[in-house]
Amino acid sequence: MRVLVVGAGGREHALVWALAASPLLTKLWCAPGNPGTGRLAENVPIGVLDIAALVAFARANRVDLVVPGPEAPLVAGIADAMAAAGIACCGPTAAAARLEGSKAFTKEVCDAAGIPTARWEAFEDAEAARSFVRRRGAPIVVKADGLAAGKGVVVAQTVAEAEAAITDFLEARRLGEAGARLVIEEALEGEEVSLFALCDGAHAIGFGAAADHKRLGEGDTGPNTGGMGAISPPPGFGAAEQAAALAGLVRPALAELARRGTPFRGFLFAGLMLTADGPKLLEFNVRLGDPEAQCLLPRLQSDLLAALLATCDGELGAFDLRWRDVATLAVVMAAKGYPAAPVLHAPLGSLAAAEAVPDALVFHAGTAARDGRLVSAGGRVLTVCGSGPDFAAAHAAAYRAVAAIDWPEGYFRRDIGWRALAAEGARARR
Ligand code: AMP
């Protein structure tokens, strides 16, 4: 099998790492990739949104399977373009990718399919939105409908804060057209988990669960980021809970999309809030998470490539994935100044010592090679994943590798997995 992974982050390095281990693989490319993917695959200098060039490359090189990592090319129709060229692509069409591209669309699907989610209303008129917020009171959540790279959600603690978000998104258009429509919804309380499924249009099979750490600062403080670390599996959300959430929140969405004539194929990521009334859907994403993928894929025992081929062939109904019974904990190393203004071009020392730490994996994201040295080239630069029989062991392996990385311009949270570690400690003391 000749496979092309599309993307350049830590998630794509993890995908490349897992695919490189497949006995079915004959050739692996990554576009555009990073220095980490370049060691396992051949990097191709084509951007993720240059869909015409990606199709031309896949055709010319007789690619059998395309695996898009990020949402942007999916929302822009990479799966449709590959299908038109007769090339298998493990991702949703643009029509199905609206599950991530439009929050109002997701809410409509939830209502039509009976999926538990926060009560909501959509607005295009600021005055109507403000009067709704005044009627409902705070806390309340204001969301830009379109893709906003994590900047489109305000969990407002006061009515004034919600009104400011309405002005900002709808009137000032701070997020451009992504803010032309708003979803305003009830604030939910509970712990958040990320549930993953692999879907072939008709069937969904579980692809594990993880808990992200979205805030920049320790103790879950500071601004939201793309994710500063993740653990898998989330304590209290094991196989039984995952199976129930697949049945109650994921498969109904899949059935509704199929009913609408836009079946969903690829990775479906359900962001869930574990409320007192059970899990409720916060959002769907149409891809794996980053950094969730970096702690999910090291737990996968089955051949990823075989699973993705079964996905494209519509054969997941008879497919089974096996997982290693280990805990994983992934720490993101970001450039100082991330997310607002990351310091670029800062040199990193050799990663060899970190890569040699037992039970640790180092995935590249925003790195680049300059004059034979590695430098930072993005906000999130590395993800270091540790694994072990429990979270204490996974934490020790991950942070041992982090400590072996010589990068004064780097920033990372020292408390990834703190909830899981506390729960584990409490269990051990009982
Ligand atoms: P989303 O992009 O919709 O997942 O929202 C980003 C983050 O905002 C989520 O990870 C939650 O932390 C928070 N959030 C979104 N919707 C709600 C809600 N209805 N209630 C409370 N928090 C929310």
Ligand code: GLY
């Ligand atoms: N880490 C959250 C995401 O990938 O959307």
